[in-house]
Amino acid sequence: MSAFTGTGTLVRFVLRRDRVRLVVWTLALVGTVAATIPALDGMFSTDAQRQARAALMSTPTGVVFGGPGYGLDDYQLGPMMVNELTMSMLIALAVMSILHVVRHTRAEEESGRAELLRASVLGPGAQMTAALVTVSVVNLLIGGLTALAMAANGLEAADSAAYGLGLALAGISFGAVAAVCAQIAEHGRGAAGLAFLVLGVLFLSRVVGDMAEEGGNALSWLSPFAWVQQTRVFDDLRWWPLALYAGLVAVLFALAYALAGRRDLGAGLVSARPGPAGAGGLLNGVFALHLHQQRGAVVAWTAATFLFALAFGVLVTEVDGMLEENPDLVAVVSGGGGADDITGGFLGTMSGYVLMAASAYAVVSVLRARTEEASGRAELTLSAAVGRVRWLGGALLVSALSSALIVVAGGVGMGLSASAALADSSWTWTMTGAALAQLPVALLFAGLTGLLVGAAPRLVPLVWVWLGYSLLVTMFGALLGLDDLLLDMSAFEMLPRLPAEEFDAVPVAAVLGAVLVANAIALAGFRRRDLAGV
Numbered sequence: 001m002s003a004f005t006g007t008g009t010l011v012r013f014v015l016r017r018d019r020v021r022l023v024v025w026t027l028a029l030v031g032t033v034a035a036t037i038p039a040l041d042g043m044f045s046t047d048a049q050r051q052a053r054a055a056l057m058s059t060p061t062g063v064v065f066g067g068p069g070y071g072l073d074d075y076q077l078g079p080m081m082v083n084e085l086t087m088s089m090l091i092a093l094a095v096m097s098i099l100h101v102v103r104h105t106r107a108e109e110e111s112g113r114a115e116l117l118r119a120s121v122l123g124p125g126a127q128m129t130a131a132l133v134t135v136s137v138v139n140l141l142i143g144g145l146t147a148l149a150m151a152a153n154g155l156e157a158a159d160s161a162a163y164g165l166g167l168a169l170a171g172i173s174f175g176a177v178a179a180v181c182a183q184i185a186e187h188g189r190g191a192a193g194l195a196f197l198v199l200g201v202l203f204l205s206r207v208v209g210d211m212a213e214e215g216g217n218a219l220s221w222l223s224p225f226a227w228v229q230q231t232r233v234f235d236d237l238r239w240w241p242l243a244l245y246a247g248l249v250a251v252l253f254a255l256a257y258a259l260a261g262r263r264d265l266g267a268g269l270v271s272a273r274p275g276p277a278g279a280g281g282l283l284n285g286v287f288a289l290h291l292h293q294q295r296g297a298v299v300a301w302t303a304a305t306f307l308f309a310l311a312f313g314v315l316v317t318e319v320d321g322m323l324e325e326n327p328d329l330v331a332v333v334s335g336g337g338g339a340d341d342i343t344g345g346f347l348g349t350m351s352g353y354v355l356m357a358a359s360a361y362a363v364v365s366v367l368r369a370r371t372e373e374a375s376g377r378a379e380l381t382l383s384a385a386v387g388r389v390r391w392l393g394g395a396l397l398v399s400a401l402s403s404a405l406i407v408v409a410g411g412v413g414m415g416l417s418a419s420a421a422l423a424d425s426s427w428t429w430t431m432t433g434a435a436l437a438q439l440p441v442a443l444l445f446a447g448l449t450g451l452l453v454g455a456a457p458r459l460v461p462l463v464w465v466w467l468g469y470s471l472l473v474t475m476f477g478a479l480l481g482l483d484d485l486l487l488d489m490s491a492f493e494m495l496p497r498l499p500a501e502e503f504d505a506v507p508v509a510a511v512l513g514a515v516l517v518a519n520a521i522a523l524a525g526f527r528r529r530d531l532a533g534v
Contacts, residue, residue, distance in 0.1 A: 005123035010130035014104055015137075020461070022138050025096050028468055029089060029142050034149040035472075036085055041077050041153075050075040057083050064207050064311055067226070068216045071235035078155050078234025082163065090225055091203075093142070093171035097135050098195045101178035104131035107188035109266045111375070118265065128179060128260060132253065135175035143168025159233040162242070166228035169245035173224045174199065176252035183259035186268035193296065224248060286386055286394040293372075294365060298402045305357045305406050306413040312350040313417030313431075316343055345500040347418055347431060352492055354410030355438045356471055359491070362403040362446035363463055369395035370453045370460065379531050392526045396450045396519055403442040411435025434498035440511040441491050447518030455525025466491065 015022070044050045054075035057066045065087055071079025105128050108114040114127055147164025151157045178195040185191040202223040209220025220226045230241040263269050283292055291298075369392060372378040382391060415431030418424075445467060452460045470490040487493055494511055496504050 003123040003125040004129055005126060006121055007126040007129045010126050011133050014130050014134045026142055029092055030145040030149060033146050037081055037153040040080055050080065063210050067229040068210045070232045078159060082233055086229055089167055090170055093139060093167060094174035094199050097171045097175035098178040098192060100135045101131045101175045102182055102188055102192045106182040106191040110188050115265060125257060128256065132175060132179060136172050139168040139171035156234065159237050162231050162237060162239060163233045166231055166242055169242060170224050170228055173245055173248050176249050179256035180252055183256060183263060184269050186271060286391050287397060290394045290398040294368060294398060301361045302406050302409045305354055306409040309354055309410040309413035310417045313414040314421055316346060316418050316421050347414060348434060348497040348500040351414060351431060351435050352474060354407060354435055355441055355492060358403045358406040358442040359445045359467060361406055362399050362442045363449045363467060365399035365402055366395060366446050366449040366453060370457060373531060388527045389523045392454060392523060396446060399446040400443055403446060404439055407435045407439045407442060408432060430499050437498050437503060438495055440508055440515065441494060443515045444511055447515040450522035451518040454522035
């Protein structure tokens, strides 16, 4: 038996186990590209409109979210798509790859399933190899389909192929980073957190490098986030930056296997610190326990949302020129209020991204309770003098408060930067209030997730389906000219978008009522069903 015995069987098992998850990721990412290209082409059809858009991408915030900005002098469809979509695609691929590799390596060891598999005819390197092979296959598939979608929309075939290959190699690189982190950390959450920390450092390195020097300096070249755009597709194509991905992947793969051979199964190279002998004064209840378990994630999501909102608010002084050149875009951004309400409409549109982040965290936060249940730790807690309603209620309360904190942080961040840019301090309070007016939507996602966790855990993926649909429809629905019925099915279109639209208490009350009903059903269902039930 070799170190890789059983790898093929395990690869097929992983693909079958994650078939729905991977198909959703593939369709969402490739579909985003396929929908964005014709949308951008229709919305920015004249040279004046495209150059106004290019001016926006030249701003500091444009560099943060768009990269070095090749092709801005003659802003055509290809450079526009690459500059405005690449960072989002890379972040999504990184998240997918990191979660996939950690799920099938460190998380399997933590659950004990890896030990059962290794007790059979399975080589010690098979599990990590299967995770790396499957993540590579999925990334290559996404990259290939992305290239085909671009070529099918009339973009140059060679540049499309280089771009698709770059996306695939970047995703594989992030998966390799996760494989190394899985050898260092002792728990799945720690491995994922370490990998996301590395991801943040690499992204920041790219941002600082691109802002320090036009086209990026040496610091930017240290980051895999930069290499896709350094191929200069649709501007001055060069293939050699993609070789950097191949070198990085080879080094990280070799390092992951070397580290795996230096540790015991189930252990990390860096052992977790033992906890204190007794609980602190603040850790004195179920609510405190749930909050303690999520404290790092809450702080990270809140800080990230605040910083991104701060960057969005600065754009308010740069967007006027672009919108003046494009009446169609004025209608989209102003929420129907016309050019007179461009500022409020733009900030209201940007605050929608804050709501999206809060809603995503609301789902993740409630699902943490399901993870505790599936792992058996909830059973230990509930074996003491802790009722089921109190336990799940504490998890739902933490989710609600965390979502509110993220929303407030985003509103304050956007309001502060907009106030500084417009020299009007009232925008701080205006955007904070606008963000809070949208909070019921995030609470609804938490409530629906709790309802399914409590009453029908097998149906939990439906929440992700609705969240993904709402994200895509809200971001691209207006550009694609979707029917109003399809737009109204998005959760992020339920409530008025302040400050461009008037506050309406009726839909807010309706959503809050749905939240209360969902939470009540969640608690009642969890009280009656078996633990770890499906």
